[in-house]
Amino acid sequence: MDAAPSALGHPRDIPVRCRWCRADQGTVVLDLGDQPAADHFPPVDDPGPDPVHPLRMWLCGGCGLAQLAEDPTTPEEPRGAEPAAMVAQAKDAVARVLAAGLLPAGGGSITEFGSPHGGSWLDLLGAAGLTEATPGTPADVVVDCFGLMHAADQAAGLAERVEAVAEDGVLLLQFHTLAAIVADGSWNSLRHGHFAYYSVPVLERMLDAVGFEVVHAFLFDLYGGTVLLAARRRGAPGPADPVSVGSMRDREVSAGVTDPAVVGRLEEATRASADALRERLTELRDRGRSVLGYAAASRAVPLLNRAGIGADLLPAVADGSPGKQGRRVPGVGVPIIAVDEVEERHPDEVVLFVTDLLDEVRGRLPGVEAGGGQWVVVDPVVRVVTPLGGSASV
Structure with a gap:
């Protein structure tokens, strides 16, 4: 299904302007074709077809x-379950910020700009003596x-955050x-709704432009x-x-984070995961082996769609978010099931x-390996994780 044309024509025909500096000169470094929105998970009984839109990274x-x-999609973003790894990283981050002396001594106020993906530092910072600021203060x-990456207008998004910082305050991004x-x-980190992909030198220059160091x-x-x-303010x-x-x-x-030739290597990397995963799942099906997926994450959507993997190769994907269960992966129709169903199905x-x-x-679902099954990760190379904790490339 083609992406719907706008009043000015197909989205690909509209000149690209930078979401930060408004320059109109740049390079498409990754083109994933027309893809469904990665935050649109239709009910499992919705036959589709699902709308698709261009998905391209421009440097x-x-x-x-x-x-x-470009991104003509309308965000839906079902609230995801916060991974334990993200919780642990948040604790580590707050501890390191505190040790660096970046938090005000004796308490202070805090404002948090949240992410649609869930997670919050408010409780952690509250334990360090900070309290939520009055809205507008x-x-x-x-x-x-x-x-910040969810702001279509990067200049406006950063300005909003800067304005929320007190004169001698600190901004943590x-x-x-x-x-x-x-x-x-x-x-497959590229997805609709994620408008910007930062590097340290670029974000440093953006902050410098608004008076922050x-x-x-x-x-x-x-x-x-x-x-x-x-x-902080300069x-x-x-x-x-x-x-x-x-x-x-x-x-x-x-x-080489600002070099189109270097960033453009992402185009080549699609084959390392999409093609390899399809080949593996096809082989498993042909051998009569059972397989499931885990985590109906936004990054899984372009991967499955790029590889053309539907329910014939991947019967279901489990996810811990109740908002996604009973729905399906857009574009390919793979049903999303509850986590408890994984061990019940005894996948290989x-x-x-x-x-x-x-x-x-692995800790939550020990029955997978106890029953003779194994985990396979895509990061982006397809790798089999052995029961002893080692891994081997496929």
Whole structure:
């Protein structure tokens, strides 16, 4: 099904302008064709067809921001279940921010810009003595964890967050860095509703343009590379660690995060996961082996659609979010079931679409391996996880 044309023609025919600097010169570095919206999970009995829309990553030639070239979708975003890995990372992040002296001594106020994916730092920061700011009042600490990327207008989104910071306050921005996305070949991080894909040098320049200076940089293993930047108004007092900022910036610049040729390698990476997964599931079906999926995450949608994997190859995907259960993966029709059904079905293999969930789901579903089944992860190379905890490439 073709993407619906707008009043100005097909979305691909409309000139692209940067969501931050408004430049109109750039490069499409990843084109996944027409895809269903990754936050639209129709009821399982909805026959479709599902609307599809262009899904392309565009790298701005002016500021270097990687972003969606276009997104005519309407966000729905069923609330996801927060992974244990994200909870653990949030605790680690707050502990490191506290140790760095970035939180006000003796309490203070906080405003949080939430993400549709769930999760909050409010309780953790509350335990550190902070209280929620009165709506409309600048806060001593403003936290954005995977939230800013959902702003279609990046200039307006960042301005809103900056305006929420008190004069001597600190802005904490967390994001899945483009450097890790490119290094890992995580092409299916591209999705409708995620308008921007930040790197440290680009986000640092964006903050500089609104009068903020990055004073600390923290790196976490979550999603293969998650960065937390702490920024203050230029000249504001407070602790700083320019070494952490400079080293991370230099490392990402050297990795080529603003080079279209480097970021364009994501196009090649699609074959490492999409084609390999289809081949594996086809082989399992032909051998009469049973298989299920786990995590109806947004990144699973382009993967399954790019690979053309429907319910004939993957009968169902389990997910911990009640809002997704009883629905189906858009475009391919794979039903979404409750987690408890996994062990009841005694699968020979379970394909995990979010690698960070591995320890959590193995602990929750020990019957998979106890019954002779095995876990397969896609990150993006398809790998079989052995019962002893090691892994082997397929």
